[in-house]
Amino acid sequence: MRANTIKILKDAMKGEYAVGAFNTFGLEITQSIVRASHKLKKPCIIQATTNAMKYAGSKVLGDIVQSVIAHESNSTQIGFHLDHGKTFDDVVNAIDAGTDSVMIDASCSEFKENCEITSRVVKYAHEKGVTVQAELGSVPYLGREEQEVDWEQIMTDPNQAKELVDRTEVDALAVGIGNAHGFFRERPVPDWERLKVIRSMIPNIPLILHGASDWTEEKVKRAVTEGITCFNIDTDIRIAFVVSMRNGLAQEYGIATTDPRKILGNARESAMNKIEEKILMFNDQ
Ligand code: G3H
Ligand code: 13P
Ligand code: ZN
Secondary structure, three states: OEOOHHHHHHHHHHHOOOEEEEEOOOHHHHHHHHHHHHHHOOOEEEEEEHHHHHHHOHHHHHHHHHHHHHHHOOOOOEEEEEEEEOOHHHHHHHHHOOOOEEEEOOOOOOHHHHHHHHHHHHHHHHHOOOEEEEEEOOOOOEOOEOOOOOHHHHOOOHHHHHHHHHHHOOOEEEEOOOOOOOOOOOOOOOOHHHHHHHHHHOOOOOEEEOOOOOOOHHHHHHHHHHOEEEEEEOHHHHHHHHHHHHHHHHHHOOOOOOOHHHHHHHHHHHHHHHHHHHHHHHOOO
């Protein structure tokens, strides 16, 4: 069933477990996420980036997500979130498409600018009953940054995190503690001490860890203990989906198969298995 993202996050904080925020771009992946969450009876968040919204059409994707939640799960709470909104217009489009929370990612801007745009988004979103995630510090991407980064320069500054929350009244914060998107080489050890300080300075704000696809169970558990409430997963779902499609085309039905439902159906199941694995890793209660 549909639930507010912020409620899902606050419940997780209270219960000392974490949730996954899983990226979708269309029907099959959305079903993988909803079915995994329904089967395990554990909450999760479905999120779409601005690129995914553009790919499918934001209103179409919004309708797909809301419809799959309504028809395929009455057992668990599922939120719908905009991931990595970059502009005010991205936020407006996502809210029009039905998200109940949005991310404004101004992490590449100067601190003052990040506060300004986050504040503007918070004012607009809160009036519509929508909550907001900001990002401070940066979580690099392979291909968009050099493979080597100066982690000390780009990780979240705890004092700024507090200032940003106080100034903007943002509801959740994506942090950088040595994590990175996709296959980017991460900091050998996450900066646990930094996370602990951030947690203590903004104790009521859910902290989000982007780039969690390659996080091991051991790291995830430690991160939950130190205060992470939500892990973002995109790459691992894409891999499960595409590898299954490739295998399907190459082996199971032969290259001449004319029924894409066979290939997409198996890919949907592979993605669902991967998502179940992640949900259990984040929340084994
Ligand atoms: O952080 C988000 C992604 O993994 C990149 O997604 O290709 O839909 O922008 P995108
Ligand atoms: P991964 O690339 O590690 O799956 O991270 C996804 C993410 O952070 C989406 O916002
Ligand atoms: Zn991300």
